[in-house]
Amino acid sequence: MARNAVQSPLLLDGDAAARPWGAVIISRLQLALILAAWALLLNLTAALPAEAITVAVFPVDDLSSAFNSLSQPMTEFLREEMARRGLTVISSQELDDFMTRHRLRMLGALPSEDITAAKAELKADLILLGSVCQKDDQAGALGLMVSLIRTADAQTIWASDKGLSLLDGQRLLGIHAPTGMGDLQGELERELFASWPPDDRLAAQLAEAQTGPEAGGGLEVDSVFFTPKRVRPGQEVKCTIHFKVKQNLAQARVFIRVGSRIHMATTDDGVYYQVSWIGSDDKNGRPLKVAMNAPDGRIINGIWSGAPQDAEYPVSLILEWPSGRQDETYVGSYVVDSVPPSVRFKSPEGPKVEGLAAFRSELALPVCLDRPEPIGQWEFLVTGPGDLIVARDQGTGQPPAELIWRGQNQRGARADPGRYLARLKVWDLAGNLGEAQEAVLLLPAQPGANLTLAGQPNQPLKARLTPRDGMRITYWRLELWSADNVSLGTFEGQGLPARFALPRLDPTRSPGGIGCLLVVRDALGDESRRKIADLQALTKTKTGGGTGKAAPKAQGGWQSDF
Amino acid sequence: MAKRFLVPISPGRPFSSLLWALLLLALPGCLASSGPVFTQLTAAPEKPMCRIAVLPLLNHTDFIQGGTIFYRIFMAELNQRPGFTVIQEGDIRAIYRQLRINPRSAPSHEQTLVLADRLKADALISGEIITMRENRGAKETKPVLAVNLTLTPAGADKPMLTTYHRRSGEDYRKIMHFGLVNTMTSLAALVADEILDLWQAHGLTPCAS
Numbered sequence: 001m002a003r004n005a006v007q008s009p010l011l012l013d014g015d016a017a018a019r020p021w022g023a024v025i026i027s028r029l030q031l032a033l034i035l036a037a038w039a040l041l042l043n044l045t046a047a048l049p050a051e052a053i054t055v056a057v058f059p060v061d062d063l064s065s066a067f068n069s070l071s072q073p074m075t076e077f078l079r080e081e082m083a084r085r086g087l088t089v090i091s092s093q094e095l096d097d098f099m100t101r102h103r104l105r106m107l108g109a110l111p112s113e114d115i116t117a118a119k120a121e122l123k124a125d126l127i128l129l130g131s132v133c134q135k136d137d138q139a140g141a142l143g144l145m146v147s148l149i150r151t152a153d154a155q156t157i158w159a160s161d162k163g164l165s166l167l168d169g170q171r172l173l174g175i176h177a178p179t180g181m182g183d184l185q186g187e188l189e190r191e192l193f194a195s196w197p198p199d200d201r202l203a204a205q206l207a208e209a210q211t212g213p214e215a216g217g218g219l220e221v222d223s224v225f226f227t228p229k230r231v232r233p234g235q236e237v238k239c240t241i242h243f244k245v246k247q248n249l250a251q252a253r254v255f256i257r258v259g260s261r262i263h264m265a266t267t268d269d270g271v272y273y274q275v276s277w278i279g280s281d282d283k284n285g286r287p288l289k290v291a292m293n294a295p296d297g298r299i300i301n302g303i304w305s306g307a308p309q310d311a312e313y314p315v316s317l318i319l320e321w322p323s324g325r326q327d328e329t330y331v332g333s334y335v336v337d338s339v340p341p342s343v344r345f346k347s348p349e350g351p352k353v354e355g356l357a358a359f360r361s362e363l364a365l366p367v368c369l370d371r372p373e374p375i376g377q378w379e380f381l382v383t384g385p386g387d388l389i390v391a392r393d394q395g396t397g398q399p400p401a402e403l404i405w406r407g408q409n410q411r412g413a414r415a416d417p418g419r420y421l422a423r424l425k426v427w428d429l430a431g432n433l434g435e436a437q438e439a440v441l442l443l444p445a446q447p448g449a450n451l452t453l454a455g456q457p458n459q460p461l462k463a464r465l466t467p468r469d470g471m472r473i474t475y476w477r478l479e480l481w482s483a484d485n486v487s488l489g490t491f492e493g494q495g496l497p498a499r500f501a502l503p504r505l506d507p508t509r510s511p512g513g514i515g516c517l518l519v520v521r522d523a524l525g526d527e528s529r530r531k532i533a534d535l536q537a538l539t540k541t542k543t544g545g546g547t548g549k550a551a552p553k554a555q556g557g558w559q560s561d562f
Numbered sequence: 563m564a565k566r567f568l569v570p571i572s573p574g575r576p577f578s579s580l581l582w583a584l585l586l587l588a589l590p591g592c593l594a595s596s597g598p599v600f601t602q603l604t605a606a607p608e609k610p611m612c613r614i615a616v617l618p619l620l621n622h623t624d625f626i627q628g629g630t631i632f633y634r635i636f637m638a639e640l641n642q643r644p645g646f647t648v649i650q651e652g653d654i655r656a657i658y659r660q661l662r663i664n665p666r667s668a669p670s671h672e673q674t675l676v677l678a679d680r681l682k683a684d685a686l687i688s689g690e691i692i693t694m695r696e697n698r699g700a701k702e703t704k705p706v707l708a709v710n711l712t713l714t715p716a717g718a719d720k721p722m723l724t725t726y727h728r729r730s731g732e733d734y735r736k737i738m739h740f741g742l743v744n745t746m747t748s749l750a751a752l753v754a755d756e757i758l759d760l761w762q763a764h765g766l767t768p769c770a771s
Contacts (some may be wrong), residue, residue, distance in 0.1 A: 111652035143747025163747025
C-alpha cells in the first residue's frame with residue numbers, strides 16, 4: 001500500500017500491484033521517454049542561452065567634458081558588466097577596426113546603416129551605446145545613460161539612465177553610506193541595470209526583430225538646391241539634386257514630381273535625362289534636363305518654367321524599380337510669387353505744412369509691409385526738383401523699420417529748404433517690386449520771423465512780425481534794450497503773424513541806439529533767437545534769412561537756442 | 563483679568579509643537595509641485611505616433627554639452643515607454659549633415675518636412691534648454707533645469723503641443739533632505755518623464771506594443 005501511495009499519477013491503471021513487474025517496467029520506460037521528449041521539446045523552444053548573444057560595446061561618450069570625449073573607464077565598466085551578465089562581448093580590437101573602416105568618429109550615437117553593418121561584419125546581435133551625463137569627483141556625482149540596440153533592425157530595445165550623488169546616500173548614522181566615487185559606481189551599476197531584461201526576454205526581443213521594407217533601395221539624397229527658390233510666373237527654376245543609391249540605378253526609372261504633376265526622365269546615353277513639361281497656362285514648357293554625371297553620387301539638374309499659380313510647389317524624386325517598387329522622397333519646394341510686396345510709409349508724426357511732413361533736423365519715416373514677407377533687397381531715395389537724386393541708401397534683406405533723412409545730400413552738406421520726395425523700393429525674393437513714396441518738406445535749420453517796422457521819426461513805430469516759413473510759431477518774445485542795458489519794454493505772444501506798436505524811440509535817451517532781442521519757438525519745439533543791435537536801422541527793412549534784402553552785418557543771424 | 567493665550571498651554575503642547583514643525587518642514591515639498599506649462603495648438607491626429615524623431619535641442623545654457631545631455635536622457639526615457647520607436651540619433655544627425663543644418667540652430671519649416679519624410683517619422687520633437695545649472699551649497703547641490711519642448715506631427719504646418727517646464731531639485735524635497743534631487747541626470751530624467759506623461763495624456767498616442 002505504501003508503494004501505491006507514491007506511484008505516478010500518469011499510470012492509467014491505479015492498481016499497479018495487480019500488474020506483472022514487466023508491465024510496470026515498460027510503463028516506467030515509457031514515462032522516461034515521454035519525459036525525455038518533453039525536456040527536448042522544452043529545450044528546443046527555450047530561449048537562446050545568454051552566451052550565444054553577442055554584444056558590441058561602443059566607446060562611451062563623456063558629456064561631462066569636451067565635445068566627443070572618450071571615457072575609457074566607463075567603456076571598460078560597461079564591457080565587464082555585459083560579460084558579467086553572460087553576454088559575449090566583441091573585442092576592442094575588432095570594434096576599433098570596424099569604427100575605422102566605417103569612419104565612425106562621433107561617440108554615443110550610430111546611424112542605422114552602421115548598426116546593421118555591425119551585424120554583418122561583427123556578427124553582433126546587440127550594440128550597447130553609453131554616455132556619461134555627469135561626472136564630478138569634487139561634488140561626488142555620477143550620471144550615466146545607456147541604450148541597447150538590436151542590430152537586426154536598428155531598434156533600441158532597452159534604455160536606462162541614472163544619476164547618483166554622494167548626497168543621495170546620506171543614511172542614519174552614516175551606516176553603509178557611499179564614501180567615494182568607487183562606492184558610487186557600484187551603486188550606479190546596481191540601479192542602472194535594475195531593469196535589465198532577463199535572458200529569456202532578451203532572446204525573445206531579439207527574435208522579434210522586424211525586417212521592415214527595404215529602405216528605399218538605399219536611396220540617399222545628399223543635397224538639394226533650388227536656384228532661385230522663389231520665382232515669378234514663367235521664370236526658370238533650376239533644381240540640383242545630389243543623391244546616391246545602393247542598387248544599380250540603370251535599372252530604375254527616374255521621375256520628378258512637381259506639385260501634382262509627374263514627369264518621367266528619359267535618357268539616351270545614361271548621362272543626361274530629359275523630360276518635356278507643358279505648363280498649365282498652355283505655354284510650352286522648357287524641357288527638364290536631368291544630368292547624371294558622377295559614378296557614385298548622381299546629380300540631377302532640372303530646369304522648368306515656374307507654374308502660373310502663386311503657390312508653393314513640392315518637388316519629389318521618384319525611383320521606380322523593375323520589381324514595381326517605388327521609392328519617393330521629398331526633396332523640397334519652390335514658390336511661385338507674382339504679387340509685389342505691399343510697402344508704405346506710415347505717416348510721420350508731428351505737425352504738417354501744406355499737408356506735408358515738415359522737419360528741420362531729421363525726419364523719421366516708419367516703414368510698413370502690409371503683407372509681411374521676406375525681402376531680397378531695398379533702396380531708399382530722396383529726390384528733389386527735376387527728379388534729381390539728393391540722397392540714397394540701399395541694402396539687402398528686410399528694410400529697416402524706420403528710415404531717417406537728416407536733410408543732407410549725398411556729399412553730407414545740408415540740402416536747400418524745399419519739397420522733396422522720399423521713395424522706398426523693395427524687391428521680394430522672387431524679384432517683384434514694391435514701392436512707397438512720401439512728399440516731405442525740408443525747412444530752414446532754425447525757426448525765424450520777419451520783423452517789419454514802419455512809422456515816422458519821433459512817432460511810435462508799428463511793428464509787424466510774420467513767420468519765416470510755414471511752420472506754426474507757438475511762442476515769440478521781443479525785448480527792447482538801451483545801449484546801457486536798460487530794459488525799455490517786452491512784447492510776447494503765441495502765434496504769428498502779430499502786429500503791435502512799439503513805444504516812441506527817443507534817440508536822445510539812448511544815444512548808443514536801441515537794441516532788440518527776438519525769440520521764437522515753433523511747433524516742432526525748435527527755438528532760436530536773434531539780436532538786432534540798432535532797431536532804428538531796421539526801419540522799413542525786413543529781417544530774416546533768404547527773403548530778399550540781406551540784414552545789416554552788425555545785426556547778426558538767427559541762433560539756435562537749446 | 564487673566565491673560566489670554568492664543569495657544570493654550572497644555573500637557574500635550576510639546577507633541578503638538580513637534581507636529582506643527584514637521585508639517586511646516588513638509589510644506590515646501592507639497593507646495594512646490596508646479597507642473598509643466600503647455601499649450602495645445604492643434605488637435606491630435608487620429609492615427610498613433612509610432613516613430614518619433616527627437617531633433618537636436620538648442621542649448622542656451624553655460625553647460626557646454628547641456629543640449630546633448632538632456633537630449634540623450636529624453637531619448638532614454640522615451641525608449642522606456644512601450645509603443646514608441648525612437649529614431650536613432652545617428653540617423654537624425656546624418657540627415658542634418660545632408661541638409662547642411664547646423665545642429666546648434668533650429669531647422670526651417672521646410673527642412674522639418676524633409677526630415678520627417680526621410681526619417682519616416684510620425685512626429686518630431688524639438689526644443690531648447692533654457693536653464694541648466696547646479697547651485698552648490700555646503701551640504702547639497704541644487705540642480706535647476708528649464709526646457710521648452712515642441713511636438714509636431716509629421717507634415718503639420720504648426721506644432722501640436724508646446725511645453726515649458728522648469729524644475730529644481732528642491733521641488734522634490736519631502737522632508738529634511740529626503741526626496742531632494744541632487745544630480746542633473748536625475749532631474750533631467752524626471753523632467754523628461756513629466757513632459758512625456760503630459761503629452762501622452764494630450765494626444766501623443768503610442769502604437770499597440
